[in-house]
Amino acid sequence: MKIRKTLLALTAGITLSMTSCSTFSLVNSEVYNNANLADFHTFRIITPGEGKLPPGMEMVTYYNIAAAIREQMVERGYVEDPSSPIVINIGLTVKNEVYTEPIGALAPPPPPAPMGPPPGPMNWFPYGGPGPVPPYTPFFMYPRSYYWNPNAQVVTGIYKEGVLTMDIVNIQSKLALFSSSVATILENGDSQFRNLTGIAEAVKTLFEKYPVPLLPQYKNQKN
DSSP states (O other): OHHHHHHHHHHHHHHHHHHHSOSOEEEEEEEOTTOOGGGOOEEEEOOTTTSOOOTTOOHHHHHHHHHHHHHHHHTTTOEEOTTOSEEEEEEEEEEGGGOSSOSSSSOOOOOOSTTOOOOTTOOOOSOOOSSOOOSEEEEESSOGGGTOOTTSOOOGGGOSTTOEEEEEEETTTTEEEEEEEEEOOBSTTSSOBOOHHHHHHHHHHHTTTOSSOOOHHHHHHHO
16 A cells, blocks of 8 residues: 555655646847846837737737736736836747748848837848848847847757747837747647647747846746
């Protein structure tokens, strides 16, 4: 009987360990321009009205991603404010053939008016130039070329279908402050997005190395 109980306990422990491990991997997480993210107290999340949803993403998926990001920010002491200069941009790596414009061989479009309507399909990743184009390319809701330094190092790991990227930007000064990417928000390499629980877990992974910790009351809840 003791042996059986021990085996059952061991099996349960292994199962719990397997289920507690995240199925998502953090591709990159970096602070830019020596930003002290604790100095900022407000934020806002880019809306479809200010940009364009990545191909294949429906409004319900956007709302779920935005809600998960909002939760992570609020639990770190930030306040959502529609007038905040700190904007969170969302990108998704998709197949190149979904684009209606060539990628890589064109120069980035001229910057739009601050947070004005972006130039439609020209939401490509601001790297490249003449030459081969990766089979998958990040598509950002708001054109990344408006605030991203084109000489910044390319994170090659984001060229994989379904990688979700979050940029935090000071839109007034046109500076990228923080960026992180997680693979993959799609189910089994398919075009199907994760469910609500999966999206929340993916976004939580995005914040794994975010330099501002959870407030004590939320940190205790997570333990």
